[in-house]
Amino acid sequence: MARYYAMLLISLFILLISVVSLWFIFTEKWKRGRRYKIPFKQTAGSLFGLLAGGLLFTIFVPDLPDVIHHRPTYYEGMCEIDKETGKHAHLEAWFGDHAIWFDIYEYDKVREGQYYCKVKYYPHSDEGESLRLYTSKGGKEIETN
Numbered sequence: 001m002a003r004y005y006a007m008l009l010i011s012l013f014i015l016l017i018s019v020v021s022l023w024f025i026f027t028e029k030w031k032r033g034r035r036y037k038i039p040f041k042q043t044a045g046s047l048f049g050l051l052a053g054g055l056l057f058t059i060f061v062p063d064l065p066d067v068i069h070h071r072p073t074y075y076e077g078m079c080e081i082d083k084e085t086g087k088h089a090h091l092e093a094w095f096g097d098h099a100i101w102f103d104i105y106e107y108d109k110v111r112e113g114q115y116y117c118k119v120k121y122y123p124h125s126d127e128g129e130s131l132r133l134y135t136s137k138g139g140k141e142i143e144t145n
Contacts, residue, residue: 003090003103004067004127008060014053021046063122072120072129075100079117081110081133093117093131102128107144115142 025043029036066072080094083104091102091110100121116134121127133142 003101004060004063004122004125007056007125008064011053011056011060014049015057018046018049018053022050060125062124063127066122073123074118074120076118077116078114080114081112081117083110083112091131093119093128098126100126100128102131107131110142110144
């Protein structure tokens with residue numbers, strides 16, 4: 001869940017910085033009048049930040065009420081577990097074309113492969129809250145951490 005809050009705060013920060021930057025640019029233009037030329041690089045960067053921050057924010061904010069009140073969506077079925085290593089390490093539970101992300105450090109004993117999975121997650125951001133793995137439906141639970 002730390003990744004969810006981090007992404008939400010980063011997107012909000014990008015949005016706020018972009019709006020403030022654009023506000024300063026156009027306030028200067030209004031003060032100085034026709035002689036003032038709007039700086040292209042600063043304006044383009046602010047508009048890009050506004051677009052990127054807005055996109056990230058719209059992805060993560062719909063899950064906020066459910067995250068605050070701890071009301072995840074429950075799903076179970078056969079899944080494929082993939083581990084991504086490196087700087088942005090995470091664990092993905094794939095249910096067909098749909099992936100749910102988990103923090104790899106909470107599930108360090110999990111190995112890649114096919115399992116029967118029971119997950120609690122937030123559907124808009126695909127951020128996982130809990131993951132339980134079984135050898136098969138009704139089978140033995142696998143230790144995950």
